[in-house]
Amino acid sequence: MLSTWEEREGYSPLDERLPALAPVIAPLSKDEKAARQRLHVRRTYYRKLNLLQTLRDEVNQLEAEYERLVDKRQRDETYESVAGVTDLVGPDKVLADKYANLAEMKGQLRRQNEAMRVALLEYTQVAQRLQMVMETEDLTDAEHSGYSSDDTVTDLAMQRRSSLPSVMLPSLKTPVTLELCYEIGQRAYSEISWFRSSPHFITSGVSVFGWRDKRVRDGERVKFMLHKTFYGITEFDLSLRSWSVIGSPTRMKSLFSPAMRPQVLPIQVVDEDNVVMLRQFSTPDGKVVVESVFLTTRLEVPGGHLIVTRSLSRDLLAPYVPMDTTHHQWDDFFVWVLSQSSGEHGQDCTLCLGGEFDVLMTVGSEAWLMELLFMVLRWETAVLGPIFSIQSS
Numbered sequence: 001m002l003s004t005w006e007e008r009e010g011y012s013p014l015d016e017r018l019p020a021l022a023p024v025i026a027p028l029s030k031d032e033k034a035a036r037q038r039l040h041v042r043r044t045y046y047r048k049l050n051l052l053q054t055l056r057d058e059v060n061q062l063e064a065e066y067e068r069l070v071d072k073r074q075r076d077e078t079y080e081s082v083a084g085v086t087d088l089v090g091p092d093k094v095l096a097d098k099y100a101n102l103a104e105m106k107g108q109l110r111r112q113n114e115a116m117r118v119a120l121l122e123y124t125q126v127a128q129r130l131q132m133v134m135e136t137e138d139l140t141d142a143e144h145s146g147y148s149s150d151d152t153v154t155d156l157a158m159q160r161r162s163s164l165p166s167v168m169l170p171s172l173k174t175p176v177t178l179e180l181c182y183e184i185g186q187r188a189y190s191e192i193s194w195f196r197s198s199p200h201f202i203t204s205g206v207s208v209f210g211w212r213d214k215r216v217r218d219g220e221r222v223k224f225m226l227h228k229t230f231y232g233i234t235e236f237d238l239s240l241r242s243w244s245v246i247g248s249p250t251r252m253k254s255l256f257s258p259a260m261r262p263q264v265l266p267i268q269v270v271d272e273d274n275v276v277m278l279r280q281f282s283t284p285d286g287k288v289v290v291e292s293v294f295l296t297t298r299l300e301v302p303g304g305h306l307i308v309t310r311s312l313s314r315d316l317l318a319p320y321v322p323m324d325t326t327h328h329q330w331d332d333f334f335v336w337v338l339s340q341s342s343g344e345h346g347q348d349c350t351l352c353l354g355g356e357f358d359v360l361m362t363v364g365s366e367a368w369l370m371e372l373l374f375m376v377l378r379w380e381t382a383v384l385g386p387i388f389s390i391q392s393s
Helices: 004-008 013-017 030-083 091-143 155-163 178-197 235-246 249-253 367-384
Strands: 212-218 221-230 263-271 274-282 288-301 304-311 327-330 334-342 348-358
Touching: 030 091, 091 235, 178 221, 178 263, 178 288, 178 304, 178 334, 178 348, 221 367, 235 249, 235 288, 235 304, 235 334, 235 348, 235 367, 249 263, 249 274
Parallel strands: 288 327
Antiparallel strands: 212 221, 221 348, 263 274, 274 288, 288 304, 304 334, 334 348
């Protein structure tokens, strides 16, 4: 039976195997006090480790007991559901037993399916990180090398060298920090929340492939949003797929019309949730290039996840003077994707895709809205597959 002091100090059988603290016989020297203090700290450390392991073992035992009780409760409920039919004999009793077994198996398969879903999401995250690293290395190697027969050089890099003008990547004065990424993400979320709650907006009132629009003018900028509910796919799954497209320079390029001759190149991979990129659009003759250096960041928000692509201040860039005679224009843009859980059990996802345009782009023309819709449909195709398919006769 442990004493009150032993219980308070977390005494365990491990103490019997630890070096004992010798009683103090005489005043201790400075070195002896230090040695005694080290021994005391060591005993305390191992005592806490042992207590922590004991608690972990108890948690595992309680979880196993909980699973056993849940299984027993499900079996009891299953048997109760067929208990109303009394005096089952012969084939009826066999069917009742089979029904109970199938109900129990159904519960086991449901739990197994949930575990496999979680594992699949983890594998998808790892694959996405590897893809981003490989793309960054391939594109960087391609920029610093001439024609190569190396199989590791991607088709994108080969195509860029052969059909598009060479790109001089701007550099940053100092690397972008996680603190700056977090600040940009939080500021964007505040602006998005204000826009979504604003009652002063206009809409076309139509639905195209399930997408509905909303926009409002704010000074010299037009804020817009398209929203749609996706059924049968969770918010986490859809946000992860969205990030695999938007967070990848190679796949992001596919969201833009080929007529814009887009190029998207990585500048800095801050971490798995933050990437700095360069985006360029060029005219068919290649004499004018519109470019942006922007941050793509992903963050968790109440009820879901937010992906933000926002131009960085040019003050963050090192002096940048293109070597060719091409006319370069800088473009500031802001686009975001917000995914939130919906449905009774969170089995569906409501997705909002929005951003900002300059007012001059929208005056007297709906072409910008059509191009925006095409970009959204390209995103949906890249994330979920074709929107419609041609059926064979």
